[in-house]
Amino acid sequence: MTTLAILTAAGSGSRLGRDLPKALVELDGFPLVLHAARRLVASDVVDSLVVTAPDGLVGIMTELLANDPRVQIPVEVTDGGPTRQASVSAGLELARPGDDVVLVHDAARPLVPPDLVRRVVGAVRNGHGAVVPGLPVTDTVKQVRPDGDAELVTGTPDRSILRAVQTPQGFDRDLLVRAHRTGAARALAEHLAATDDAGLVEALGEPVYIVAGDAAAFKITTERDLWLASLVLQETNA
Numbered sequence: 001m002t003t004l005a006i007l008t009a010a011g012s013g014s015r016l017g018r019d020l021p022k023a024l025v026e027l028d029g030f031p032l033v034l035h036a037a038r039r040l041v042a043s044d045v046v047d048s049l050v051v052t053a054p055d056g057l058v059g060i061m062t063e064l065l066a067n068d069p070r071v072q073i074p075v076e077v078t079d080g081g082p083t084r085q086a087s088v089s090a091g092l093e094l095a096r097p098g099d100d101v102v103l104v105h106d107a108a109r110p111l112v113p114p115d116l117v118r119r120v121v122g123a124v125r126n127g128h129g130a131v132v133p134g135l136p137v138t139d140t141v142k143q144v145r146p147d148g149d150a151e152l153v154t155g156t157p158d159r160s161i162l163r164a165v166q167t168p169q170g171f172d173r174d175l176l177v178r179a180h181r182t183g184a185a186r187a188l189a190e191h192l193a194a195t196d197d198a199g200l201v202e203a204l205g206e207p208v209y210i211v212a213g214d215a216a217a218f219k220i221t222t223e224r225d226l227w228l229a230s231l232v233l234q235e236t237n238a
């Protein structure tokens, strides 16, 4: 019984707008993918890693991870796909026979606390087939539809029953494989693809459970997030 973590790192980072893929952008002197890998490993509940790489960068990422003294578990790097969903699917193909739990984590969430990783794996090992870290929503959220050159508000969902979800998301391996196989047709196009893996499990009609997320696991999408991450690191390394 082993736990595999699929670390998605094949995105281009178009919203960050750098001239290299987001996972290779540096934070405190190290690429985001390395920060994320180190924290997964530091949890001590991950046995091996599969990392999805952007086109042509499998070699560079393999070298980066293989040479890091803080990533002392088996690592395989594979080509990602056109969407995040396709990349996770590609990673899942490399699961080994003993991997009964699979985590899916984004390199775009480099500061994930090892405690959060343990919380997710613990909940899966306690019998929950699909587990997602979530935080309460603090903004009021509006539902809208297009209306001419503006958007019309069509509702205000009760935010007390909403959660903003993060990664790593954890799964019973067979359930995740079934979810990806069933939803495979969606993986080719961004407008169809699931934005998280739990969504594919939900589409099967299977239950997905929430455990407490952590603000430190925030996602790097824009330059401001990167700046925030460097402040958080300075604060926590002090």
Ligand SMILES: Nc1ccn([C@@H]2O[C@H](COP(=O)(O)OP(=O)(O)OP(=O)(O)O)[C@@H](O)[C@H]2O)c(=O)n1
Residues within 6 Å of the ligand: 008, 009, 010, 011, 012, 013, 014, 015, 016, 022, 023, 052, 080, 081, 082, 083, 084, 085, 087, 088, 105, 106, 107, 108, 109, 219, 220, 221
């Ligand atoms: N085809 C893709 C697209 C995304 N990802 C990964 O999925 C995670 C979440 O995606 P996101 O934050 O949206 O990253 P990008 O797609 O790179 O960003 P953008 O949408 O701004 O281009 C990232 O770690 C990213 O590398 C991936 O492995 N394969």
Ligand SMILES: C[C@](O)(CO)[C@H](O)COP(=O)(O)O
Residues within 6 Å of the ligand: 084, 106, 165, 166, 167, 195, 196, 197, 219
């Ligand atoms: C999987 C995820 O990180 C959960 O919040 C998120 O959905 C990825 O979204 P993105 O649109 O690919 O940034």
